[in-house]
Amino acid sequence: MQEIKIPELAESITEGTIAEWLVKEGDKVEKGDAIVELETDKVNVEVNSEFTGVVTEIISAEGEDVSVGDTIGKLDENGEAGASSGNEESKKEEEAPKEEPKKESAGESKQEAAPEQNNGNVIASPAARKRARELGIDLSEVQTRDPLGRVRPEDVTAHNNAPKNESAPSKPAKKEEPKSEKTEFDKPVERVKMTRRRQTIAKNLVEVQHNTAMLTTFNEVDMTSVMELRKQRKDKFLEKNGVKLGFMSFFAKAVVGALKEFPLLNAEIQGNELVIKKFYDIGIAVSTDDGLVVPVVRDADRKDFAGIEQDIVDLGKKARDNKLSLNDLQGGSFTITNGGTFGSMMSTPILNAPQVGILGMHNIIKRPIAMPDDSIEVRPMMYIALSYDHRIVDGKEAVQFLVRIKQMLEDPYDLLLEG
Template structure:
């Protein structure tokens, strides 16, 4: 007797999702609670576990289909996977199987984003070591493999495949001009809508400052080994900036507030949203009550977010709320940016890469110092320019003299 695989409860007020990828195929043996599919909601990707052990039966939906909570997407049948592959749903049978040269490593399970990178760079995914959950490939895996220079291109279409090559099309003088259309994920559609809404609603403005990272870098160098031994986590830069932001938000509460209709809501707590890279894009989990946390608490929380983002196990609750955002584009090499606020929040702090630049010191000498540009984008309807500048000055003071973080100055 077959058991239905249903779309699980997705979270508060979430009634539907998009089928992101099948992690198992018809005829594959599955264990109870083993992930067999990935669903994409407006904020996170969720895995659908097998309700019991057996063999995955016909698939009822295809990648890209929208499914509602409780909908049947497949069945689990009795067996151990040794039987012939189960036939896919009629909907899938109608689609012709892609040629081997068009769909690299068809036996591998690749997310749409990873598949797009594989096709774009013409690499063989079977030669790349996956670091995602259950050894699956992530975008970072493919990008690192390409940058390493060890990638070998796949066989081009129609070349030594045993299949008749299609009629040749005159090539443009500049080379191939291929195009590919890929449906936007539900997460990317939501991000696009929210960012555009922020631009249309808020009076966005960005102010800049720079900060000398010498003191923080010296503090990290001096205490990083002791910190790691005691707390089991590395001492990073985000801990310093999160604690500095808590002090600055206390001094300039408007930056930690939000507009609700004709009212301003001020928060006496600090819930910091931090941008974290995930296989399907950036996600923004929340460090709650950051003002009451130690450096170790902040670093442990961020490290846990990063790991769970990579594994795809972040939940809707992890990203709900937030009163202020910190986005670190410096990890990707960004020198300067104008980040967009995360509604209904009113401000976002952008961090950037550290590089040595000549700085005139108080004694008139010129020294090469490790400098970072800071950017604060804010809603000018609520936050005045004076408040925005004051906030960044408070951040600068705390980072250039970390003792202030200990004595609450």
């Protein structure tokens, strides 16, 4: 008999939640087969069988939290498909208790144990308890005249013979008891356990608020030139590259250009040192049913627009299908998030620690804008936001960084040529 254990997954993952068993008791599995899907704080991971055999017992059910090294099931290398010792044991356990209720002569001590549990701290003589069982009476409803509160047989008899309207006053007290166990809500609510990933997201966001000096600065971008350029090039771009020309590649290229001019926004703090990164791995926030994840476009400075767009499409699909690997999520140097896809007009994005900068994109809205010649034109405008860690980035640098992005997006032809 072999134990099915949670293996070492990655250096940063020590525990998870069983999302789904891919096999059931009695199934035959081969060495290397995926047998269970584990939800971790970063990605979903399939655990493969280390042996060939039959699953005889599933110890940890779906939804249970487990740690590396925990035994979650058992496998018989010599077993036959359809056999399950776990099922046999459960059958024995189900059969065993059936014999106990038949032993009515086992004495009153065992029989009295149940009424004591049902009736809380009620004090009653053995004879009174026996009489209450015979009449089907709850001892907690019986009133006694004993000064010490002890219920006697005659009290049970009196309770049984009393008219129903006389015994009724004792019932409301029982109905009121559960109120102390209810929540603070008087109206219906639903309680849903947070997923491990959502718990981790919540924990990380709170830590960022506590451990950084986060500020946000805003600007606005006239998207006219970007939209005209996309309109001119989108058909040829799609035909040539097999992927659509979106807004994100423009912003990714503009971010890389601005990071080269303001390198402290491409850094992180380690102890008393600044680690200034000489690479440009840009995280792109993606919304999924389980929460926000940030897969990383590697070496965005070396990719053209088509390469960035293809990476974004591929990573987005993997995120929604829960197929992201740890490598897809680790090591980003700066993050872009686009709340505009959901209609957000303005927001203050939270840093993706240990990064010190995140750019927020928002909805494009046509607004009347005063032009340099004092004329008024309706232009497609977008508010952009930069949240930054004020411990290492000064306000001047942050504002200039955002202004530089604005300048490149309002004159995107150089970006496209450089790309």
